[in-house]
Amino acid sequence: MKMKKVLVAMSGGVDSSVAALLLKERGYEVGGATFELFDGCPEQNVSDAKAVCEKLGIPHYVFDYRALFSERVLDCFADGYLRGETPNPCIACNRSIKFGAFARDAERLGYGCISTGHYAAVRFDEASGRYQLWRSAQPRKDQSYVLYHLNQRQLSMLLLPLDRYDKSEVRALAAKAGLPVQSKSDSQDICFVPDGDYVSFIARHTGKPPEEGDYLDDAGNVIGRHRGVLHYTIGQRKGLGVAFGTHRYVSRLDPEHNTVTLSDESAVFRDTLFADGLRLISGGALGGPLSVRAKIRYAHTPAPATVYPLGEGEVRVRFDSPQRAITPGQAVVFYDGERVVGGATIRAAGQDKE
Numbered sequence: 001m002k003m004k005k006v007l008v009a010m011s012g013g014v015d016s017s018v019a020a021l022l023l024k025e026r027g028y029e030v031g032g033a034t035f036e037l038f039d040g041c042p043e044q045n046v047s048d049a050k051a052v053c054e055k056l057g058i059p060h061y062v063f064d065y066r067a068l069f070s071e072r073v074l075d076c077f078a079d080g081y082l083r084g085e086t087p088n089p090c091i092a093c094n095r096s097i098k099f100g101a102f103a104r105d106a107e108r109l110g111y112g113c114i115s116t117g118h119y120a121a122v123r124f125d126e127a128s129g130r131y132q133l134w135r136s137a138q139p140r141k142d143q144s145y146v147l148y149h150l151n152q153r154q155l156s157m158l159l160l161p162l163d164r165y166d167k168s169e170v171r172a173l174a175a176k177a178g179l180p181v182q183s184k185s186d187s188q189d190i191c192f193v194p195d196g197d198y199v200s201f202i203a204r205h206t207g208k209p210p211e212e213g214d215y216l217d218d219a220g221n222v223i224g225r226h227r228g229v230l231h232y233t234i235g236q237r238k239g240l241g242v243a244f245g246t247h248r249y250v251s252r253l254d255p256e257h258n259t260v261t262l263s264d265e266s267a268v269f270r271d272t273l274f275a276d277g278l279r280l281i282s283g284g285a286l287g288g289p290l291s292v293r294a295k296i297r298y299a300h301t302p303a304p305a306t307v308y309p310l311g312e313g314e315v316r317v318r319f320d321s322p323q324r325a326i327t328p329g330q331a332v333v334f335y336d337g338e339r340v341v342g343g344a345t346i347r348a349a350g351q352d353k354e
């Protein structure tokens with residue numbers, strides 16, 4: 001049974017402001033909380049969230065999560081890149097901060113529920129007695145991909161009031177209520193790298209600047225010089241900095257030997273991936289092969305696949321047809337229709353025959 005007191009994670013943006021507004025209109029006793037996540041976090045976010053709370057007549061808190069964010073999000077982001085992976089820091093933040101520390105702090109303050117401005121839906125299924133996570137009714141904004149790791153306890157205390165709304169409706173609601181953030185633009189992809197220069201960020205954070213190295217072809221021949229493994233991601237074609245006369249794509253990153261392999265486009269299509277850290281929304285383990293639609297990055301259209309359990313929390317995912325740029329470090333999220341089944345972290349791509 002959900003309690004009536006809810007603490008909304010308020011970034012100072014339109015979505016979470018409208019989440020607070022809707023919950024207040026629905027009769028909840030609402031509070032708002034803004035997180036300080038890193039040094040240099042825009043002060044404006046805190047003051048905007050505070051102004052919205054004042055307008056709504058609800059209390060506002062500021063939580064300092066800088067130390068935890070540095071350890072669980074920034075360090076993991078940088079370490080992942082140094083291992084040649086492409087991590088998703090929003091998922092790490094959701095796990096450790098929003099649905100970890102924040103959920104605990106909310107409970108400590110007497111709030112039985114928490115809320116965010118994510119576009120996805122939580123439902124309770126009477127038949128199974130389990131909470132479920134569903135895609136947003138508005139596919140263009142759906143954010144269920146970054147929430148695949150939520151467990152039953154977290155879902156039981158989570159309210160996602162934007163589940164059915166479109167962004168334009170959310171903006172209209174903000175305008176109608178006179179919220180001071182109604183025309184604020186959408187947030188950046190990676191909040192702690194506002195200029196998009198993640199290479200410089202990692203170099204600063206780790207003290208290890210990227211080192212030039214060799215581009216290799218599929219046979220291991222040196223075919224040019226790259227600017228440092230950090231600069232590249234699987235499937236990349238643009239920004240290679242060398243003209244090869246034909247299109248080349250990044251197919252392999254090897255930070256140990258500081259090499260980047262370039263191939264024909266066909267080499268970046270793979271039908272199998274290996275992933276670990278499996279989480280199932282229903283809890284429990286995977287008993288046997290499961291047919292799903294699997295999504296390998298935020299902007300990927302889920303594709304038919306079968307998930308096979310391997311060792312502890314490890315799975316092999318076999319797609320019905322090869323997928324472009326399966327990228328280690330990204331999450332693979334499993335759907336049954338519109339419902340999220342669970343997900344895991346991609347560690348390697350392969351071909352079924354390998």
Ligand SMILES: Nc1ncnc2c1ncn2[C@@H]1O[C@H](COP(=O)(O)OP(=O)(O)OP(=O)(O)O)[C@@H](O)[C@H]1O
Nearest residue numbers: 009010011013014015016033034035116117118187
């Ligand atoms: N610094 C923060 N403090 C508190 N909550 C936050 C913060 N950053 C993000 N959130 C919460 O996480 C949700 C999703 O974050 P995301 O960065 O995807 O923002 P968004 O979709 O642009 O939403 P918004 O318009 O509310 O910023 C937000 O709606 C908000 O509930």
